[in-house]
Amino acid sequence: DAGVTQSPTHLIKTRGQHVTLRCSPISGHKSVSWYQQVLGQGPQFIFQYYEKEERGRGNFPDRFSARQFPNYSSELNVNALLLGDSALYLCASSFQISYSGTEAFFGQGTRLTVV
Amino acid sequence: SQELEQSPQSLIVQEGKNLTINCTSSKTLYGLYWYKQKYGEGLIFLMMLQKGGEEKSHEKITAKLDEKKQQSSLHITASQPSHAGIYLCGAAFNYQLIWGAGTKLIIKP
Numbered sequence: 429d430a431g432v433t434q435s436p437t438h439l440i441k442t443r444g445q446h447v448t449l450r451c452s453p454i455s456g457h458k459s460v461s462w463y464q465q466v467l468g469q470g471p472q473f474i475f476q477y478y479e480k481e482e483r484g485r486g487n488f489p490d491r492f493s494a495r496q497f498p499n500y501s502s503e504l505n506v507n508a509l510l511l512g513d514s515a516l517y518l519c520a521s522s523f524q525i526s527y528s529g530t531e532a533f534f535g536q537g538t539r540l541t542v543v
Numbered sequence: 544s545q546e547l548e549q550s551p552q553s554l555i556v557q558e559g560k561n562l563t564i565n566c567t568s569s570k571t572l573y574g575l576y577w578y579k580q581k582y583g584e585g586l587i588f589l590m591m592l593q594k595g596g597e598e599k600s601h602e603k604i605t606a607k608l609d610e611k612k613q614q615s616s617l618h619i620t621a622s623q624p625s626h627a628g629i630y631l632c633g634a635a636f637n638y639q640l641i642w643g644a645g646t647k648l649i650i651k652p
Contacts, residue, residue: 432585461639470547470631470642471586482638518585520640532576532640534585 430454432521440541441509449504449538453458453521459483460502462494463494463518471518475501478525505537516540547634549643556622557651564617564646566632574635575615577606579628580645586631589617624650 432450441447453460463471463522476484477496481505491507500521506513516539548567556562560590566575574593578586590599592608592615603620619626627650633640 454544464558468644470633470644471640473641476639486639495596516583520586531588532592534578537583538586 432519432533434517434519434535434538436538437536438539438541439510440543443509443511443542445509446505446507447509447540449517449540450501451504451519451520451521451535452501452535453519457521457523457533458500459522459525460496460500461520461522462502462504463520464488465516465518465537467515474504476525483525506540511542514540514542547632547641547643549630549632549646551646552586552644552651553647555649555651558623558630559621562619562622562648564630564648566615566617566643568613568634570613572612572615572634576633576635577610577615577617578631580631589630605651619636619648622648622650624652626650 432454435450449460451460461476462474464474465471474488475494478495494504496502516537518537519535521534522530524530546569550565552624577589579589580586590606595610595612597608607620608615627648628649629645631645632643
């Protein structure tokens with residue numbers, strides 16, 4: 429079975445541009461979460477989606493948005509990119525909506541560089 | 544807000560030696576996860592602990608959640624080069640995982 433897949437793996441964008449990151453969860457998983465990881469830090473929670481509805485949002489500006497499609501894949505969109513948005517963006521899928529008692533599976537991440 | 548503190552931040556260990564990484568929470572933990580990350584890559588699941596006093600082992604890695612459920616430790620016995628990487632603890636809280644900053648482990652040959 430395929431694991432969590434993210435695309436693209438690497439991306440270079442200019443300040444002010446828009447970016448879309450994609451994630452396909454493990455088959456059968458209905459929950460997808462997005463995290464931002466800046467170099468040298470732990471991941472920071474951005475969003476969680478379950479059954480196509482937003483079920484949690486971290487402390488990120490409105491420039492960040494996401495959605496989940498009927499096939500449970502997900503997109504993370506970031507508008508008006510800033511240099512500080514440069515980070516590794518991680519997608520995690522899980523079977524249940526809550527992480528209590530269930531393992532989260534992570535993709536390899538998308539490395540975004542804003543110049 | 545709930546925070547997790549990991550110690551040490553980095554660790555250099557001679558191959559074959561034992562080591563321990565700690566994760567401390569300011570609040571009671573209801574689910575504690577340990578993951579390993581290679582530089583710039585995704586996270587690989589190691590252990591999940593839920594009950595106070597719980598201890599789990601996989602190969603040479605053992606994780607414990609203390610009785611009061613506010614601290615966890617990860618112990619590696621007879622370290623190998625394959626153990627090198629960044630170890631992250633995460634705590635389940637509502638619909639998200641809160642993460643420690645990570646412990647960078649380097650194994651010297």
